[in-house]
Amino acid sequence: MDPKAVKQQLRSRIIEERKALPDALRREYSARACRHAAEHERLAGARAIMAFHPFGAELDILPFIEKAKARGQEIWLPLTLTAERRLIPYRYEGKHMLKQGVYGIWEPDPALAEEADLTKLDAVLVPGVAFDRHGGRMGYGGGFYDRFLAGLQPRPLLVGIAFSMQLVDQVPREMHDIGLDGVVTENGFFQT
Known part of the structure; x- marks a missing residue:
């Protein structure tokens, strides 16, 4: 089967399974994953962390963001420029500075x-649909994060954050896919 078709099939399956997660479990798992992320030594010691505003059925990382801000860490959120197919991070100070972007995702108002x-x-902290324990990540298909991450020098710590049901044996990878250093779920932090 064609790699793009395999990716699309996996993407559709995981998105549907994630949507089916009951709200109570989604809240519990999100809180646990945020705790694991906040306790991770390198994340706890980071001065500036780029995160994302959760969208749809994604793991809710807002508790992590608030804890990081409370301990004096700088939090950034990305603005998506669809025409240019790129992300630009902005400092996040609070909800008052957000607007709904083209995909309905809350993002910084420049x-x-x-x-x-x-x-x-x-x-x-990198969003995605599926992750594996070898650093593989599959996003939503636009390539925004891969392009953004490829241009970072020096390379920061790259961590996927998701529900454990989003971990698969192997994410189909292409040459342009950027590998992650770890993944955090409700079950803990996994080094890749």
Whole structure:
């Protein structure tokens, strides 16, 4: 089977399974994953972390974001420029500076937020549909994160964050796919 078709089939299956997760479990698993992320030594020691605003049935990482901000860490959220097919991170100070983006995802409003200095980035919490324990990540198919991550120098800590049901044996990978350093789920942090 064609690699793109395999990816699309896996993407559809995981998205449907994730949507079917009961709300009570989604809240419990999200809280546990956020605790594991907050306790991870390198994430806890990071000065600047790029995160994302959860969308749809994604794991809710807002508790992690609030804890990081409370302990003095700088949090960045990405603005998606669809026409240019890229992400630009902005410093996140609070909900007041967000607007709904083209995909319905809450993202920084450039009129209210300050663009982040990429040289200060220590870690990135990366969203995705599926992950494996070898650093593989499959996103939503737009390539926004792979393009963004490929341009980071020096390379920060790259961590996927998801429900354990999003971990698969092997994510189909292509040459442009950027590998992750670890994945955190409700069951803990897994080094890749």
